[in-house]
Amino acid sequence: MxxxxxxxxxxxxxxxxxxxxxxxxxxxxxxxxxxxxxxxxxxxxxxxxxxxxxxxxxxxxxxxxxxxxxxxxxxxxxxxxxxxxxxxxxxxxxxxxxxxxxxxxxxxxxxxxxxxxxxxxxxxxxxxxxxxxxxxxxxxxxxxxxxxxxxxxxxxxxxxxxxxxxxxxxxxxxxxxxxxxxxxxxxxxxxxxxxxxxxxxxxxxxxxxxxxxxxxxxxxxxxxxxxxxxxxxxxxxxxxxxxxxxxxxxxxxxxxTKDFESTDFRRMLSRGEWAGPVVPCFARYTTQQLEDVDFRGLVETTMRDGSMVNCNPETSRKVMVIVVFPSGYASYVLPPGKPNPNLPEIPTRNELRKYLIDELFNDKKKDVSVEYLCSDAIKDEVHVIAFLTSPHIPRFLELYETFKNYLSDKEQMIEDIYIAAPSLRRMQKKKRDEVVQESIRDYENAYSLFENYLKFLKYDI
Ligand SMILES: Nc1nc2c(ncn2[C@@H]2O[C@H](COP(=O)(O)OP(=O)(O)OP(=O)(O)O)[C@@H](O)[C@H]2O)c(=O)[nH]1
Ligand SMILES: [Mg+2]
CATH class of the missing domain: 3.40.50.1440 (Tubulin/FtsZ, GTPase domain)
Incomplete structure (x- = not known):
């Protein structure tokens, strides 16, 4: 890609x-x-x-x-x-x-x-x-x-x-x-x-x-x-x-193990005709940490504590995980996977997938994908990236409420528009009013778009 x-x-x-x-x-x-x-x-x-x-x-x-x-x-x-x-x-x-x-x-x-x-x-x-x-x-x-x-x-x-x-x-x-x-x-x-x-x-x-x-x-x-x-x-x-x-x-x-193409990302992240709202998660661990803790738990922790928006991973429609290991791990973590007693225990991709399905969803049909990547760009570190597609995002509801309030006070809106664009004051009144009205209309149109999106995503609004 x-x-x-x-x-x-x-x-x-x-x-x-x-x-x-x-x-x-x-x-x-x-x-x-x-x-x-x-x-x-x-x-x-x-x-x-x-x-x-x-x-x-x-x-x-x-x-x-x-x-x-x-x-x-x-x-x-x-x-x-x-x-x-x-x-x-x-x-x-x-x-x-x-x-x-x-x-x-x-x-x-x-x-x-x-x-x-x-x-x-x-x-x-x-x-x-x-x-x-x-x-x-x-x-x-x-x-x-x-x-x-x-x-x-x-x-x-x-x-x-x-x-x-x-x-x-x-x-x-x-x-x-x-x-x-x-x-x-x-x-x-x-x-x-x-x-x-x-x-x-x-x-x-x-x-x-x-x-x-x-x-x-x-x-x-x-x-x-x-x-x-x-x-x-x-x-x-x-x-x-x-x-x-x-x-x-x-x-x-x-x-x-496999090339992740743009179409693979789309399958995991999109919601068809609509964009998938996606919460990315990221955490890095030292390989030393892997010796003491179960790796599967670390990946799960990344989704809970390393997510960039407040949400519950359990509410996601799909989950995509990419784990990056140092290249020294390649013969161990990539198939056929030679055992290596000197490295911490790492589950196979499939084992990790099953674990995540059980822990998060308890639903075998859930689409969870796991990819292992080995790179010599990192040493003594493992990076975990996860994408949570369409989890419930409480902040969306807050944005919606604030937006609704904002639209209900046109005087405040007009004041804000003038503060944002002081050059309006130098325009002729007719032109100035036109710009202000257009701007309000744009906000109103955007409000409907956001509202429709939340309805599609089944938010309780
Ligand atoms: N995460 C992050 N947020 C930023 C950064 N810079 C600004 N913000 C946030 O972005 C918002 C302000 O948007 P800007 O990106 O500065 O606005 P802009 O697109 O340049 O638009 P103007 O209003 O024309 O300046 C605020 O919510 C800031 O907290 C940044 O480097 N990282
Ligand atoms: Mg700016």
Missing amino acids: EVFTLGIGECGRNMTLKLYKIMHENRFKNLLRHCEFSVTDIGEIRRIKSFMDEMGISQTEAMEDEEKIPDKIGVAGDKGKINLIRITEHASHAGGGVGGLWHTAASIAMEFVNKDVKGTKHAKEILKGSEYFDCINIFNSAGGGSGCGAGPVLMEYLIDLSEKKGLFEGRLHTATIALPFKDEVGQWRDANAASNIGRYSKHCDAIIIADNEYAENLAGFGMDSRAHAAGMVNEMLAHVWMWMPLASLKTGTEQR
């Missing part, structure tokens, strides 16, 4: 760059050759570059395209690259972004998709290049403005591109999003998050969700607990997205 990653907005950018950096640190040059990374903050590139500096990602070999937009950056000495793209002619004002007003970001993205906007030719070429990939993933925060608004529009665009070329069938389309902390800056972040989920729900195969609030509860409270929790979420998601392509690609050093 070759992955095209697009990060939108601040959070989307952070997640994409973190994934890129982790792949580099793990010396996955071969894997990088199969992945492409693009980042956009609508019209802002300067801040992305300075953030790359902060992360220690080199900016040498910056190239300017014919329209003099420095949007493509190759990283010295490596094959992988990061495309910095702009989807609007206008560079955003100080601070960048749309201040949480996702309606504006969605309109800009629509214009980019439907017209030839000056200065965005290169961005179009890069997005069109996604047709060579069989997995498309967009990263964005659900509760912001740029990523929340532009993400679903660009996802639909990328799907249309591949559909037109008949490339759609084998492909996996996912959005990977972070839910906001509770009461971050009022109700609108939750309303945005629910809007983002609703708008993605009919386009993607899966919406892979992490919850900042839950991560903060896990990380504990402290001075920088929110920054810490957001960093933790980015790091966990980066690991998930590093191992997903590795479960299917032959990069030279990995060994596995």
